[in-house]
Amino acid sequence: MLILSRKINEKIMIGEDISISIIEIRGDQVRIGVDAPKTVKVFRQEVFDAIKAENKAAAESKPVFPELDFGAKRDPL
Amino acid sequence: MKVATKAYGLIEVDERQRISFPLGLLGFESFKEYILLDAERQPFYWLQSLEVEQIAFILINPFLFRPDYELDINDEELKDIGLSGPEKALIFSIVTIPSGGSPMTANLQGPLIINRDIRSGKQAVLTDPRWKTKHDIIEELAAVRQGTC
Numbered sequence: 001m002l003i004l005s006r007k008i009n010e011k012i013m014i015g016e017d018i019s020i021s022i023i024e025i026r027g028d029q030v031r032i033g034v035d036a037p038k039t040v041k042v043f044r045q046e047v048f049d050a051i052k053a054e055n056k057a058a059a060e061s062k063p064v065f066p067e068l069d070f071g072a073k074r075d076p077l
Numbered sequence: 078m079k080v081a082t083k084a085y086g087l088i089e090v091d092e093r094q095r096i097s098f099p100l101g102l103l104g105f106e107s108f109k110e111y112i113l114l115d116a117e118r119q120p121f122y123w124l125q126s127l128e129v130e131q132i133a134f135i136l137i138n139p140f141l142f143r144p145d146y147e148l149d150i151n152d153e154e155l156k157d158i159g160l161s162g163p164e165k166a167l168i169f170s171i172v173t174i175p176s177g178g179s180p181m182t183a184n185l186q187g188p189l190i191i192n193r194d195i196r197s198g199k200q201a202v203l204t205d206p207r208w209k210t211k212h213d214i215i216e217e218l219a220a221v222r223q224g225t226c
Binding site: 038039041043047048050051052053054055056057058059060061062063064065066067068 | 083084102103104105116117118121132133134135151153154171172173174175176181184186187200202204210211214215218
């Protein structure tokens with residue numbers, strides 16, 4: 001891993017079109033600004049982890065469906 | 078085609094039910110070929126892996142219990158599966174039915190988006206804080222009903 005030290009308002013460039021700015025440092029929390037093209041997805045790691053964990057839980061679902069009245073069925077295909 | 082399924086054992090399935098996920102699903106990146114089946118109970122579906130019989134997901138149309146659901150996805154991301162707009166997209170949420178008796182939930186933060194023409198799909202990741210990985214389907218359905226009555 002590349003490790004860089006930065007001060008507030010200093011930036012890191014990734015390639016030519018992604019820049020990461022250190023906005024604020026308060027205690028153990030850092031506010032980071034990410035400036036990237038729309039095609040680059042920027043997410044908190046926790047979001048990915050949560051969806052991964054949920055997919056795993058879903059794959060282990062009990063295949064017993066509760067009886068529910070959703071009204072008319074809509075066939076998506 | 079004959080397919081070994083978690084829910085029904087070995088069954089005959091129409092080729093048109095086949096859906097590819099070129100990037101896989103999060104945590105299941107290496108499994109890319111699936112078939113979509115009706116579940117024994119409406120309005121649920123099974124997304125069954127063609128590669129591993131034991132990998133199958135229960136799906137639901139999220140708009141059935143959250144008519145206010147919105148997906149904010151940029152066009153570039155839709156291009157991954159050949160979509161140029163929402164017209165040809167099918168949207169599903171993955172359902173979790175825990176064995177411990179906890180409520181059945183749907184994941185609205187990581188919806189599946191499928192191009193119905195070429196039957197290619199992907200799992201999107203939404204950043205809107207309204208959409209979580211666990212939405213209690215029964216509770217939210219009841220809330221919708223109360224709101225409309």
